[in-house]
Amino acid sequence: MVFNIKDSQKRSIKNDFPREVEKIENIWIPMSDGSKLSACIWLPVDAEKNPVPAILEYLPYRKNDFTAIRDSVRHPYFAGHGYASIRVDLRGSGDSDGILLDEYLKQEQDDALDVLTWIAEQPWCTGSIGMIGKSWGGFNGLQVAARKHSALKTIITLCSTDDRYADDVHYRGGNVLASDMLWWASTMFAYNARPQDPEVVGARWKENWRDRLENTPPFVEEWLRHQRRDEYWKHGSVCENYSDIQIPVFAVGGWQDGYTDAIFRLLENLPKESKGLIGPWAHEYPEVATPEPAIGFLQEALRWYDQWLKGIDTGILEEPKLTSWIQNSELPAVIYEERPGKWVADPSWPSPQVKGQAWWLSDGRLLNQTLQTAGEQVLVPSVQEHGFYSGVFCPFGQPGDLPADQRFENGKAVTFTSEPLMETVDLLGHPVFHAELSVDEEDALIAVRLMDKAPTGESTLISWGMLNLTHRDSHEHPEKLEPGKKYQIQVKLDALGQQIPKGHRLEVAVSPTYWPSAWPSPKPVNLTLYTGEETRIELPVRTPHPEDKNCGRFAPPETAPVMERQVIRKENRTREVIHDTIGGEWKLVDFSDEGERRLPMNGIQYGSKNKNTWTIKENDPLSAHVKCDWELTMSRDHWQIKLETFSEMWSDDKKFYLVNTMIAYEGENQVFSKTWETEIDRDCV
Known part of the structure; x- marks a missing residue:
């Protein structure tokens, strides 16, 4: 960040x-x-x-x-x-x-x-x-x-x-947001360990620092103890x-x-x-x-x-x-x-300008008219490495934040494609996916992606959503699924403001996996979609309003002058998907050197580096593993502080496992080291 x-x-x-x-x-x-x-x-x-x-x-x-x-x-x-x-x-x-x-x-x-x-x-x-x-x-x-x-x-x-609960870095659609829960917790774990400034508070900075190091908990432990939308999240x-x-x-x-x-x-x-x-x-x-x-x-x-x-x-x-x-x-x-x-x-x-437009799913096609026949069964298997090219949950505007071409993903899901649009449409608001489905396990999720497919074949992700199917009726009171039973569900996708040009196609992709966005279900899931009236996506189509031509007349950006600062080390960001074809392991490594700067106004020099790794093996949802490492430095003249943190999260079919380690240095001397280890039961996730 x-x-x-x-x-x-x-x-x-x-x-x-x-x-x-x-x-x-x-x-x-x-x-x-x-x-x-x-x-x-x-x-x-x-x-x-x-x-x-x-x-x-x-x-x-x-x-x-x-x-x-x-x-x-x-x-x-x-x-x-x-x-x-x-x-x-x-x-x-x-x-x-x-x-x-x-x-x-x-x-x-x-x-x-x-x-x-x-x-x-x-x-x-x-x-x-x-x-x-x-x-x-x-x-x-x-x-x-x-x-x-x-x-x-x-x-x-x-x-x-x-x-x-529903709209933050911890859970999305009742799923553990694996891309962000540990990452954000590890961020605050490192941030919270930074000391007060001795030039502001005096000698008592060291006592307070020791208190922060010893007694500030890894936030992820409490977040993971509340897997339902309970009073903690309310x-x-x-x-x-x-x-x-x-x-x-x-x-x-x-x-x-x-x-x-x-x-x-x-x-x-x-x-x-x-x-x-x-x-x-x-x-x-x-x-x-x-x-x-x-x-x-x-x-x-x-x-x-x-x-x-x-x-x-x-x-x-x-x-x-x-x-x-x-x-x-x-x-x-x-x-x-x-x-x-x-x-x-x-x-x-x-808005009265926005009306829902339904598109039905059938036989790999996306149709904008009611189906003449119903009851087709579409099998959607688990592909654990589906989702590596989804981009980050909350982009800050860094290189690599956004989703890549979804052709990398569509072969790992079941994708439904429309004919070329006959006219240009504007979308504003939430697409909503409705489906009749069944699964073969008592724990399962569904991830849905909506894409704009260009005439030249490129596929741009424009919205997505996911739902923990045990949360189909309530995030507060989830219920296990009955294998083979048909359920009617809906998934509200993220809101969008997007024009789809004439000649482009719409794509909808469905999967019971979406790593590293969603923590995987304990066992591989086969999901069955039943086509018909219930299995469709509703798009928020907007017609123009007379006031459109008068709005958005904003002045150019103004700010006060940026304070003087010296760049000691420039920012650098890499984001790599690594596939071990022999071992069947997939890995996303996201490294951000956030640079180092010195502020002449107070002499403080500060910098940080962050490396995050998400790993999973083909056909093995219990191989999911996240590791987040931080290094933070602060200094002024003869005062130097360095913090190193190492956070890990994994699971078996019954529990989540968390390990968080903090190491602190003053100058060349290590002055603190502590590891927190915790096991937390899985609760319908």
Whole structure:
């Protein structure tokens, strides 16, 4: 995960703001229990004489080093336009007190309420506050909004979710998300072990560091203990009671991001003033995101905050409920610098412009008319290596993130192909796959891919979804399958905004495996599809709206100047699929050297390397194995820290096995080493 701003990014650098800005590097915010959180504040210099509203970003990613570069382009921009912009490190992260025991705990929300109270009481603040955040900061923005603090008037949430079980890095469709669960847990395992800065907190940094090393658990253990959608996942999932959020929400995402589905649910359920924006982007802020077109998102954010924090009519109330980018068809590529397309406007969601169009599956064909005959049986066997070319769950815009040509995959699944389309269609929303099926084991899953097949044969993945079939009726109360029994199921695929040109074909591929996205079922599964009225895919076909021609007139991107930094080591990323044809072993090795940088503002130098390996053998689902290794370094003058972590996950037919090792160095000396080993029963996965 790289937090960096490329100098080549197409944007206008602004430093002639309406208000002169001062930066308070380190300030302590007291919590109700006596602990302190570390904050950085950008303020108009005359704010105490002329108080301003505030914007809060609340993260565990270390304001003084890891996010300092990205913070520098955003927070001064807000301050220069008449806001106090505040960046706070969560309890247990950066220079803040304590340790971080898990994601999105009640303590995190309680601390946020204390932060909001503190901000509202400052002489430079009018008492009106907004929040902004991407990913973790987008999640907790929604969660804090649901706590109804009187000073919090609005939030902007980017790349976030309202449902921690169904739509995050742990489980998808009731399956263990093997591509990400251990990887993200290993990421936080390493991140959480970084110490406070001695120049900020003094000598007590070492005692706190030892506490973090010894007592911060590997998060994956708790995540894997909750394989159903129980109270653990309901906590922090605002979908449990949308009515708790009573303030306007601006929900933003991109088609390459892993969290875009949530935007549609939020627009359907949150206060009517809420709006949505979806571009072609990866997991990043739209003013610096790839692929192009990037937009003047900071200007849009100011319009939003001016409306709700300053009471200025900026016209946003008259704008569409959802503004989204319909992407043109492109041949498959593992990275795109640009995705041509068009902006469209939907005044409400669900949109009257979007209607379901059914396509039925039969004999390798995808038909857009009701079948004349039914009852054909299509056998779909398990191919354990199906899925290696699926790309990553949540792209950050790095080379190699996106799915390769799906012709690599289609021979390992059963694929249904349409005739060439007679006219161009636009798709916006969720495709939904319906099927009548049976399986020959009591545990099974189904993975469904939707593709745009070019006349020249290339196959581009445009949406996908999967379902643990024991979760067919409930993620909270799964039930084993009865072999041979027919079931009717549906799989909601990821939302898309995609044009399919005349002459292209649609493809739907079905499989009971999808490694490394889904942890395999304990035994190889033969899945049988029964063609007929029930076995079909419904596509969200959109017709134009009169407002389409007036929407998406965004200004070019603007940011504040990027802070000075020195590149010590450049970034590098490799992603390789390795096939041992003799041993029948398949391996995906994803290596990311995230580079090393030095920040002259405080002298901190930091860098990281991450290697992830997913392995499986043909015909052997119990051979699935994941290994995630991290190396993090931090230094300043005579202070050097290095962290090494090694995380592994595998299973048999009854249990999951986890091993996490942490090794810490101060200078040349190893000062800490510990291994956590855990066995956890499989529960209908």
